[in-house]
Amino acid sequence: MSDQEKELKLLRDQIDSIDRQIHGLLNDRARCAQHVAEVKEKYQGSKDAVFYRPEREAQVLRRVMERNEGPLADHEVARLFREVMSVCLALEKPMHVAFLGPEGNFTQQAASKHFGHSAHCIPFNSGDEVFREVESGGAHYGVVPIENSSEGVVSHTLDLFKRFNLTICGEVELRIHHHVLRADDLGLDQITRIYLPQQTLSQCRSWLDSHFLSAERILVNSNAEAARMAIKQGAGAVAIASELVADLYQLNVVARNIDDQSDNSTRYLIIGDQEVGESGQDKTSILVTVRDKSGALYELLEHFHKHKISLTGIETRPANSENSHSAFYIDFEGHAANKHIQKVLQELQSETVELKLLGSYPVAVL
Structure with a gap:
């Protein structure tokens, strides 16, 4: 055996030993996940138990990236943990996720990025069908596009929040890359x-x-x-x-990567029927309807300025009712459970025809 072969054998033996340790720890984590499911069913009941906690997963992934020391990149380590968490969650309760199809599109890619490949992703022909499937309980969550960096907001998705009583539980950002196949x-x-x-x-x-x-x-x-x-x-x-x-x-x-804009990306929303707790880095989305008058939007935005709350997005949509009303979708930093956010919402409530809280959820991690 040459000197090179001897050195390589030592390194390969070390890799084999590390692999055995990783394998054992993965099974330990999986067993712990099973115990979590048992505890939830014991105290919440098998029907009402909530197995997927978006805020908890966001916190775990952020900590993974914060403590990473390399040589693996932060996002690569987080991606690996994302899949470990997906497999363990499937042991607790298999996730059924509806997405705006067809199969193989970027929305499916976003769903897999957010939930991991152990989730069962089912394509639907329209955003209406995705919302309806989640609202009926046929799927635990849905994934729909909301905004593209080059083409703007997907207005139809925004309008669906007027018709369905669902909550935004999360968001995922996906870099769009097209290839010649x-x-x-x-x-x-x-x-x-x-x-x-x-x-x-x-x-x-x-x-x-x-x-x-x-x-x-x-x-x-x-x-x-x-x-x-x-x-x-x-x-x-x-x-x-x-x-x-x-x-x-x-x-x-x-x-590969033949896009005209190398930074082309799309933001997707995760929709469900549960309220999401604070993760530490959150975003809130609301729909407000106001009477048309000069300076109506300025008066709305003044409340955010007064409380030093940063807006991340605003979109104007026609109201469903008479022409004297206008609707605004507003995204801003912070969680609705925070006292300063609650003050803003209370002020907006008193000055609008209608205010609908669409959800507070973790800012996209991956």
């Missing part, structure tokens, strides 16, 4: 047809113009459909989609 391994050669949705085209147009100006662009309803068409058409056909789609349909990634 094809069934063969010819790279970027001989591409004649490109399948992609309209939204994807708008986010990758400049790259496509500079690389495949003469190739035919065929619009389809989803990235998953683009993948299926690329497989069906065969030679010369490619799809523009995510890495998740590539994995689902076993396609080759022949060009």
Whole structure:
């Protein structure tokens, strides 16, 4: 045995020993999770027991990142713990998560990022169906897009909060990356047809113009459909989609990250029917309806300024009632359980036609 082989053997033996310790600790954690489930069922009852606590998971992931000393990056360590927590939660109670489909899209990717791959994610055709499935109890939670960095707010999602009595339980931010996928391994050669949705085209147009100006662009309803068409058409056909789609349909990634904006991202909301406790870094969302008058929005925002509360988002939507009313969706820092937030909400309540608290929830960790 050479000197190199001797040194490598020592290191590999050390890795094997560490792996055994990790394995044992993982099983210890899983057994502890099972005991947590037993305690909750004992005191809350099997029907009413709440197994998923968004604020608790956010705190755990933040601590993971705070104590990380490397060489693994903070987000990579948090991602590993996210999956450990997902597996352990599945031992307590398997999670059923509805998401705005179809299968293989970025919303499914966001759902897996937030809940881990041990959650059962089910696609639905519309945001209405996602909200209805959660409200009826068919799914524990739902995941819907709310805002894209390049295309703005998803207004339809906002309007659904007027119709359904659901709570925002969390948020997840996902960096959007599109790739060129094809069934063969010819790279970027001989591409004649490109399948992609309209939204994807708008986010990758400049790259496509500079690389495949003469190739035919065929619009389809989803990235998953683009993948299926690329497989069906065969030679010369490619799809523009995510890495998740590539994995689902076993396609080759022949060009990565072709987005015109490298920082393109989408924010998603986690909807459910439970109130979420304080995590230490929280956000609150409300819907307020006011009578139309000069300076109405200024008067609303003045309360936040007076109490030094930072807004993170505001969107104007038409009210459902008469034209003399306007509705505003407002996101701001802080939790509704905090006294200074309660003061603002009380002041707003007295000056608005309607105030609906949509939820207080942890700021996205991953």
